[in-house]
Amino acid sequence: xxxxxxxxxxxxxxxxxxxxxxxxxxxxxxxxxxxxxxxxxxxxxxxxxxxxxxxxxxxxxxxxxxxxxxxxxxxxxxxxxxxxxxxxxxxxxxxxxxxxxxxxxxxxxxxxxxxxxxxxxxxxxxxxxxxxxxxxxxxxxxxxxxxxxxxxxxxxxxxxxxxxxxxxx
Amino acid sequence: xxxxxxxxxxxxxxxxxxxxxxxxxxxxxxxxxxxxxxxxxxxxxxxxxxxxxxxxxxxxxxxxxxxxxxxxxxxxxx
Numbered sequence: 001x002x003x004x005x006x007x008x009x010x011x012x013x014x015x016x017x018x019x020x021x022x023x024x025x026x027x028x029x030x031x032x033x034x035x036x037x038x039x040x041x042x043x044x045x046x047x048x049x050x051x052x053x054x055x056x057x058x059x060x061x062x063x064x065x066x067x068x069x070x071x072x073x074x075x076x077x078x079x080x081x082x083x084x085x086x087x088x089x090x091x092x093x094x095x096x097x098x099x100x101x102x103x104x105x106x107x108x109x110x111x112x113x114x115x116x117x118x119x120x121x122x123x124x125x126x127x128x129x130x131x132x133x134x135x136x137x138x139x140x141x142x143x144x145x146x147x148x149x150x151x152x153x154x155x156x157x158x159x160x161x162x163x164x165x166x167x168x169x
Numbered sequence: 170x171x172x173x174x175x176x177x178x179x180x181x182x183x184x185x186x187x188x189x190x191x192x193x194x195x196x197x198x199x200x201x202x203x204x205x206x207x208x209x210x211x212x213x214x215x216x217x218x219x220x221x222x223x224x225x226x227x228x229x230x231x232x233x234x235x236x237x238x239x240x241x242x243x244x245x246x247x
Binding site for chain 1: 181182183184185186188189191192220223224
């Protein structure tokens with residue numbers, strides 16, 4: 001099946017770049033992927049991107065915690081292998097659910113979260129840590145990965161007010 | 170036959186890697202040169218055209234050579 005696709009050629013370089021603003025508020029392994037997948041792809045599509053990490057989302061740019069993100073089997077009936085909540089409560093089940101998810105992702109040739117985050121940084125995605133929730137959660141600036149900025153609600157809104165796409169995750 | 174200047178083997182890569190690698194490979198070419206992209210991700214049949222449309226690059230062809238076997242030719246326009 002061959003289809004030739006003729007397109008009208010636009011010159012995005014002459015236009016103002018499209019812009020995407022994301023708020024990442026969750027810090028589990030499954031929730032870690034959508035922000036970095038969309039941010040890296042948007043950058044590849046010549047968009048300006050910023051991700052604002054708040055509350056548990058700060059885990060995704062935390063030097064140590066981002067290396068061991070977990071997923072819980074509790075209250076997750078959509079898991080490929082759902083676990084009754086009373087079983088999910090048993091110590092070690094979160095580790096097992098995390099191990100299984102990592103295995104599924106590897107089997108499907110999905111790139112690792114940390115590699116995708118590196119792609120984001122290399123392609124100019126701005127990573128903004130929420131100063132207020134860092135104080136709440138006792139996270140210091142030096143605990144975050146290099147290349148992050150710090151900011152608050154006004155910093156995000158200044159960027160987001162001109163965004164074409166705004167997502168809360 | 171369109172002349173191919175560079176081939177990107179993006180087979181066995183899942184979303185979003187085919188698009189990310191295509192972007193990188195295309196930027197390494199000169200304007201008007203052609204990149205051949207090979208993929209196995211069924212989503213790439215929708216995603217590579219979406220990427221070229223958004224970025225103003227020219228999608229010369231998108232072919233399904235077989236099950237999970239796709240080939241694209243993209244000309245760098247900017």
